[in-house]
Amino acid sequence: MNKKDNLLFVGFMGCGKSTIAKAYAKKYDKFFLDTDELIKQKFDLEIHKIFSLYGEDFFRNEEKKLIYFLKNLKNASIASGGGFIKHKKIKKIGTIVYLKSSFDYILNRLDETQILSRPLLSNLANAKILFDQRIQKYEKKADFIIDIEDKSIDQIITQIKKEVK
């Protein structure tokens, strides 16, 4: 674990980053934050509204600004949006944990509302292309890779705790 004791959860849309980061915070006494939630709260808008009103570049710029805020924190368990990995310098925030699963596993977990709330999931063929491109980025930047398929939340966070020490 690095000096700040922050964990940054990365992985594809819908893999459960927020659920895991929150459960980890509760069990291991950390503060929980979620980059999508911080941006939603700032504008009082849902993510798909931010995309449709202001565009993806605007959203990415908000994510970028968050890096400078998050890197000053200590003892936080942070869920990030699936595209947060695009940004340079995210390693400055803390230890990066990649929650890995297949595209099909993710799709099977999500209901219609969860799919509709994510603009980049609206076209599944494009989302699969994005998934294949992103995998390499997640693997490259991760300090730890945790395979989440068919595991309970408790199994996942216990494994993370063992690996990050």
Ligand code: S3P
């Ligand atoms: C995105 C993932 C979403 C959200 C936005 C863009 C992406 O977060 O940040 O819709 O580029 O993968 P989740 O991973 O929480 O769905």
